[in-house]
Amino acid sequence: MPQTEITQCNGQLLDDFEDHFEELGWLLLEREADPATNTSCECGSGKKRTTKCFDCLEYSAVCTDCFVRTHINNPTHWAEVWDQNAGFFIRHDISTLDHTIQLGHQGGKCDSPTPTRTFTIVDVNGVHTTKVAFCSCHEQPPNKVRQLMRAGLFPATAKDPHxxxxxxxxxxxxLHNFESKKAAYDYLGAIRRLTDNSFTADIPNPYAAFLRVVRVFNYLTLVKRSGQLHGIDRILSHRPAGNLLVWCPACPEPGFNSDLNCPKTPSHLR
Known part of the structure; x- marks a missing residue:
């Protein structure tokens, strides 16, 4: 499509929005409250609906117990708790609702958990200062790295991670780094602002740990995609051991998909 047509099309779409600016503005404001707030929760516990989740789609206000129950496997969703005196929702980590993230049981309870520890978990929606307990049912001491990784959490260190x-x-x-060359410093800065855009300086800054983990994660991703984790060297024995280059079946490899004398072919005939 020519640039002039694209400009005209965009202009028409913006004109369509212009008639709905006021309605869209009110709908944005509507999200800041919930008519069900402070009514009895439908769970029958007698507790009031005080907590919303803006990370979930169409999540109505519920009591704190229901919020924890429905977020056992999404503990990094922010708990937006209604403050009656302030008159608006205030962001909290799930640990402030008297909940500890229990590892090793897919969200279930552990019969022999380790003592709860304060833990920093960084997700796409912010930096969470939360509480974590490891499972010690099957191994003593618990393998913390293994339990974190199986929960989808990459530890900042292999020794007693916090x-x-x-x-x-x-x-x-x-993806952001590859596509737009976004620096780790800027990316993590945005994550911290997603946590609290007013008092960002008070948010933990795990920048040094992030740099270290990104390097390790990128290397392991390369090892995985190259097939090394699957023992590809045993299949493609003609390639150098430990090769991390993405295999290209169209590239000539003497003795595999081309003649052994291929390297001896004169340059002007290749």
Whole structure:
């Protein structure tokens, strides 16, 4: 489509929005409250509906118990708790609702959990200062790295981690970095602002750990995609051991998909 037609099309679409500016503005404001707030929760516990989730789609206000129950496997969703005195929702981590993220049981309870520890989890929606407990049912001491990784959390260190980055967040940064060359410093700065755009300086800044983890994650991603984790060297024995280059079946490899004398072909005939 010619540039002039694209400009005209965009102008028409903007004109369509112009008739709905006021309605769209009110709909944005509508999200800041919930008519069900402070009414009895439908769970029958007698508790009031005080907590919303803006990370979920069409999530009505519920009591804190229901919020925890419906977010067992999404503990990095922010709990927006209604403050009666302030008259608006205030963002909280799920740990402030008397909940500890229990690892090793797919969200279930552990019969022998480790003592709760304060933990920093960085996700695409912000930096969470939360509470985590490891499972010690089957191994003593618990393998913390293994439990974190199986939960989708990449630890900042292999020795007694207290910080982790969600694998979804690492994939998100990887794409931003490859596509737009966004720096780790700027990306993490935006994540911290998503946590609190008013008092960002008070948010933990795991920048040094992030740089370290990104390098390790990028290397492991390369090892996985190259087939090394599947033992590809045993299949393509003609390639150098440990080769991380993406295999191209169209590229000539003497003795595999081309003649052994291929390298001896004169340059002008190749």
């Amino acid at each position: 910080t982790a980055f969600t694998i979804n967040m690492l994939k998100d940064f990887q």
